[in-house]
Amino acid sequence: MGLDGIKKAMDFNGNHSTMTMFVLLGLSDEKELQLILFPIFLEIYLVSFIWNLGLILLIRMYSRLHTPMYIFLSFLSFTDICYSSSISPRTLSDILKDEKMISFIACAIQYFVVAWMGMAVCCLLAAMTYDRYVAIVSPLQYSAIMAPGLCGKMVAGAYVTGFLSSLSQTVSCFNLNYCSPNIIQHFFCDLPQIISLSCSNPFIRQRILLEAIFIVFGSLFVILWSCGFIVASILNICSAKCSAKAFNTCASRLTAMTLFFGTALSVYLCPSSSHSMKQDKVLSVFCVILIPILNPLIYSLRNKEIKVALEKVIKRSTH
Incomplete structure (x- = not known):
């Protein structure tokens, strides 16, 4: 990114500057690597979108799946679609550009949607565990x-909690004073990278980060608390067959939750000095691009009811 691009993105007024645009560094500076990543990420996004949408339609079409577990799963799939769609299309477009610029408003909107859907996923995973x-x-x-x-009420609570938390974070974050270079060392507008550009009071910036972390830890507490009781109950089940079935039911959920919360906490809790920007980008790719495709796979591939429903829908469509 040249000096002209940076000047275009900032309005200078005396000794101060008003941020009007941000510059995204993207996934990589290497042109050859970007050309390799484009078809891979495009395929991942399309498969994720189609799989999640198909799962939503399947649950709505098949009456036997109208149970709390699958209702939560359908909303998780919807949230994953919104989550990945707020980042992937723009990222794919930026791969093909030399100058990856995003307006201040567009950056705020992108972060608002990402934070909203991310917080909603946390709450929905907690609801599914409960x-x-x-x-x-x-x-x-x-x-x-x-x-x-x-x-x-639990679904509504997940979205309302995510909305209010995201709105608070976005308003607080984008009302900070920005006086440093406007280059975001990432491929999308993420909170740690945005507030690192601010010259506002560090305490205010830390408070905004803590807001986001509070929701994540609240959801994680509910999940761990529920899992503790689940494990205790399974151990008290006399039948080995019932115990195996119960453990099998929980295993997929624990896998999905470990992947999501593990990567999210690695990105937002670990100090920037403990990992490189490349590592941060890899973790973010896993969290915001790969998790939305892994969730439906983890929850549905080993689920007999989903398989039966899919077989019946296919039979109906072929007759």
């Missing part, structure tokens, strides 16, 4: 506890 906790710990009371009304 659902399995009730199913395993209190199977006879499951229908009464996980009534449609409660499921609706």
Whole structure:
């Protein structure tokens, strides 16, 4: 990125500058690597979009899947579509550009959607874990506890919590004073990289980061608490067959949650001095591009009810 590009992105007024544009460094500076990454990321995005959309339609079409577990899964798929679509199309477009510039408003909107969907995923994963906790710990009371009304409130709560948290973070972040170079060392507008460009009080910047981390840890606490009771209940089950089935049910969820929370916490909690920018980008790629395609695969490939529903829908469409 040349000096002319940086000047175009900033309005100078005396000794101060008003940020109007940000410059994204993208995934890599190597042109050959970018040409290799483009078809790979395009295929991942399209497969993720189609798979998640197909899962939503399958759950809505097949009445036996109208249960809390699959309702949560359909909303998780919807959230994954929004999450990846807020980043992947722009990233793919930027790969083909020499100057990867994004306006201040567009950057704020992108971060708002990313944060909203990311927080909603955290809350939905917590809700899905609680659902399995009730199913395993209190199977006879499951229908009464996980009534449609409660499921609706939990889904609404996930999106409202994500919306309010994201709105607060975005407003706080983009009202900071920006007086340093406007180059974001990333391929999308992410909180740590944006606030690092600000010359505002460091305490204010740390408070904004803590807001985001609070929601993540709150969801993680619910998940770990539920998982603890699930494991304790499984260990008390006499039948080895029932124990194996229960562990199998939880294994996929724990895998998805470990991948999502593990990468997210690595990006947002580890100090920048402990890892390179390349490592940060790799973790972010995994979190925002690969996780949306892994979630439906993890939750549906080993699920017999999903397979049965898919087979029946295919048979109906072929007759």
